[in-house]
Amino acid sequence: MSRNQGPVGIIDPSQLFRPEKVYDGKPVDAFRDYAIDDSDPIRRRVRLTYYDMHTNQTVDFVKKKMDKWLKFNTFKSTVKDALIKLNELLDESDPDSDLPNIVHAFQTAERIRQEHPDKEWMHLVGLIHDVGKVMAFFGEPQWCVVGDTFPVGCKWGSTIVYGDDSFKDNPDTYNPKYNTECGMYEPQCGLENLMMSWGHDEYLYRMLVHNKCKFPKDGLYMIRYHSFYPWHAGGDYQHLLKETDKEIMEAVHEFNKYDLYTKSAGVPDIDALWPYYDKLIEKYMPGVLDW
Numbered sequence: 470m471s472r473n474q475g476p477v478g479i480i481d482p483s484q485l486f487r488p489e490k491v492y493d494g495k496p497v498d499a500f501r502d503y504a505i506d507d508s509d510p511i512r513r514r515v516r517l518t519y520y521d522m523h524t525n526q527t528v529d530f531v532k533k534k535m536d537k538w539l540k541f542n543t544f545k546s547t548v549k550d551a552l553i554k555l556n557e558l559l560d561e562s563d564p565d566s567d568l569p570n571i572v573h574a575f576q577t578a579e580r581i582r583q584e585h586p587d588k589e590w591m592h593l594v595g596l597i598h599d600v601g602k603v604m605a606f607f608g609e610p611q612w613c614v615v616g617d618t619f620p621v622g623c624k625w626g627s628t629i630v631y632g633d634d635s636f637k638d639n640p641d642t643y644n645p646k647y648n649t650e651c652g653m654y655e656p657q658c659g660l661e662n663l664m665m666s667w668g669h670d671e672y673l674y675r676m677l678v679h680n681k682c683k684f685p686k687d688g689l690y691m692i693r694y695h696s697f698y699p700w701h702a703g704g705d706y707q708h709l710l711k712e713t714d715k716e717i718m719e720a721v722h723e724f725n726k727y728d729l730y731t732k733s734a735g736v737p738d739i740d741a742l743w744p745y746y747d748k749l750i751e752k753y754m755p756g757v758l759d760w
């Protein structure tokens with residue numbers, strides 16, 4: 470079974486948006502391929518990043534990272550300067566892109582702009598959705614910054630990449646408080662009550678709220694859950710969701726196709742595009758922000 474597919478009968482919904490099955494010359498099935506092959510340096514890099522992540526992301530670990538990062542006293546920066554910093558970041562968990570993250574930011578934003586010309590807030594979401602990865606420049610290893618996310622404090626979802634083997638050295642795997650279907654949660658507690666593995670999604674979402682940035686709710690959902698593939702693509706965690714989480718899923722799906730399938734697109738002329746995005750930043754998240 471391809472990693473693009475969830476449990477039997479559940480197909481990655483993001484694939485349904487691309488009936489042509491080829492995107493920018495790359496077949497849809499070729500994205501998010503996590504086959505294990507340590508003789509290939511990129512596959513090996515991706516696997517090791519995820520194994521480190523799945524070994525170390527525990528409830529206690531996430532609490533510690535929240536304690537550190539959610540004080541927003543690590544640095545001060547405009548969004549633009551933080552984005553430019555991403556020029557130096559190569560995401561070690563990504564099997565689909567070997568380009569600096571800022572290229573991916575503009576690829577995503579520009580494709581959204583083509584298909585939703587009237588939704589300027591969404592263009593900006595595309596541009597900044599990964600900027601939380603700046604944590605990697607402040608002492609965080611990539612395995613707690615990049616990659617897919619999943620809830621801690623309950624049984625690991627069945628469609629998490631690399632599966633149970635990658636969690637065999639995680640102490641929470643053996644903790645009866647956390648290793649049942651619901652673990653530390655109530656059934657149907659809702660997506661927003663899950664404690665997610667620490668990474669750039671949750672950090673950026675919280676940072677935008679802290680700095681009173683003016684995105685609509687859907688924009689904030691897109692940012693907060695875009696890496697939660699075991700839920701939005703795999704169909705895991707149904708027993709923890711509530712009815713209204715379907716609306717969050719719709720927003721995330723709308724965003725996800727641009728995040729994933731633009732990675733083989735050409736490299737945009739970033740200098741020429743900045744003036745348009747400068748204006749959007751000025752409108753939605755101006756000035757020097759607390760990070």
Ligand SMILES: [Fe+2]
Nearest residue numbers: 598599695696
């Ligand atoms: Fe991301």
Ligand SMILES: [Fe+2]
Nearest residue numbers: 573598599728
């Ligand atoms: Fe992304």
